[in-house]
Amino acid sequence: MGRAYNRRVPKVYSIDGITPVVDPSSFVHESAVLIGDVIVAGRAYIGPAACLRGDFGRIVVEAGANIQDTCMLHGFPGKDTVVGADATIGHGAVLHGCVVRRGALIGMNAVVNDNAEVGEDAVVAALAFVKAEARIPPRSLAAGIPARVLRELAEEEIRWKKDNMLLYQQLAERSARTMRAVEALPAPEPGRRRIEVPGAIPLSELKRRHG
Numbered sequence: 001m002g003r004a005y006n007r008r009v010p011k012v013y014s015i016d017g018i019t020p021v022v023d024p025s026s027f028v029h030e031s032a033v034l035i036g037d038v039i040v041a042g043r044a045y046i047g048p049a050a051c052l053r054g055d056f057g058r059i060v061v062e063a064g065a066n067i068q069d070t071c072m073l074h075g076f077p078g079k080d081t082v083v084g085a086d087a088t089i090g091h092g093a094v095l096h097g098c099v100v101r102r103g104a105l106i107g108m109n110a111v112v113n114d115n116a117e118v119g120e121d122a123v124v125a126a127l128a129f130v131k132a133e134a135r136i137p138p139r140s141l142a143a144g145i146p147a148r149v150l151r152e153l154a155e156e157e158i159r160w161k162k163d164n165m166l167l168y169q170q171l172a173e174r175s176a177r178t179m180r181a182v183e184a185l186p187a188p189e190p191g192r193r194r195i196e197v198p199g200a201i202p203l204s205e206l207k208r209r210h211g
Contacts, residue, residue: 009030010028010029010030010031010032010033010034010046011030011031011032011033011034012028012033012034012035013033013034013035013036014036015035015036015054015055016036018036018037018054019036020034020035020036020037020038020039020040020052020054021038021039021040022034022038022040023040023041023042023043023044023063025042025043025172026040026041026042026043026044026045026046026172027044027045027046027171027172027173027175027176028040028046029046029047029048029049029050029175030181031048031049032046032047032048032049032050032051032052033050033051033052033053034046034052034054035052035053035054035055036053036054036055037054037055037057037058037059038052038054038058038059038061039058039059039060039061040052040061041060041061041062041063041064041065041085042063042064043063043064043169043172043173044061044062044063044064044065044066044067044172045065045066045067045068045168045169045171045172045175046061046066046067047066047067047068047069047070047071047091048069048070049069049070050067050068050069050070050071050072050073051070051071051072051073051074052067052073053072053073053074056074056075056076056077056079057074057075057076057077057078057079057080057081057097058075058079058080058081059073059074059075059080059081060080060081060082060083061083062082062083062084062085062086062087062102063085063086064085064086064165064169065083065084065085065086065087065088065089066087066088066089066165066168066169066171066172067083067089068088068089068090068091068092068093068168069091069092070091070092071089071090071091071092071093071094071095072093072094072095073089073094073095073096074095074096074097075096075097075098075114076097076114079097079114079115080097080099081095081096081097081098081099082098082099082100083095083100084099084100084101084102084103084104084120085102085103086102086103086162086165086169087100087101087102087103087104087105087106087165088104088105088106088161088164088165088168089106090105090106090107090108090109090110090126091108091109092108092109093106093107093108093109093110093111093112094110094111094112095112096111096112096113096114097113097114097115098112098113098114098115098116098117098118098130099116099117099118100112100117100118101117101118101119101120101121101122101138102120102121103120103121103161103162103165104118104119104120104121104122104123104124104136105122105123105124105161105164105165106118106124107123107124107125107126107127107128108126108127109126109127110124110125110126110127110128110129110130110147111128111129111130112124112130113129113130113131113132113134114132114133115132115133116130116131116132116133116134116135116136117134117135117136118130118136118142119135119136119137119138119139119140120138120139121138121139121153121158121161122136122137122138122139122140122141122142122153123140123141123142123153123157123161124136124142124143124147125141125142125143125144125147127145128142128143128144128145128147129144129145129146129147130142130146130147131146131147134146134147136149137149139152139153139158140152140153141153141157157203160203163199164200167197167199167200
């Protein structure tokens with residue numbers, strides 16, 4: 001193992017006397033940025049280079065939600081940007097003054113705009129644009145630019161989404177317990193082991209397996 005360093009704290013800034021709040025059971029990566037009126041509840045995961053800017057409106061991340069790498073959360077003054085409990089915000093997504101309800105999934109590099117609402121257990125596909133004031137019904141799939149509701153989600157898709165959400169709740173715990181800043185090794189060790197995460201597969205592979 002490379003030489004370890006003490007784990008550093010995330011970049012957390014107060015503004016106008018308002019300081020971010022992070023429940024101690026959550027994990028916030030040291031490269032994430034939290035500014036001002038940000039409230040992160042328990043068992044949440046805030047990934048590398050995520051930016052939660054509560055310098056205008058409030059940012060709320062409810063219990064068990066995960067905000068993945070390079071996500072951006074922001075909003076207008078007097079407006080809340082809310083990520084519901086157990087929701088998943090995929091890599092690179094942008095949320096601006098919107099509400100994502102419990103268990104919903106926002107795909108990679110999707111955008112959800114002002115006053116939009118994504119319902120419980122809904123999925124917004126990767127690269128979709130949910131326009132201002134839009135309503136995505138619970139347990140539905142929305143995709144496209146602008147995003148349109150395509151269909152209801154199958155039970156298999158709901159289960160897959162929940163399984164992956166649980167993986168990120170476990171990742172929050174794993175990261176707090178085992179992630180350390182280290183120096184890179186010059187070469188792989190003999191018999192280098194892999195990280196084992198049982199049950200994690202892409203949705204497309206799950207569908208292929210089940211025909």
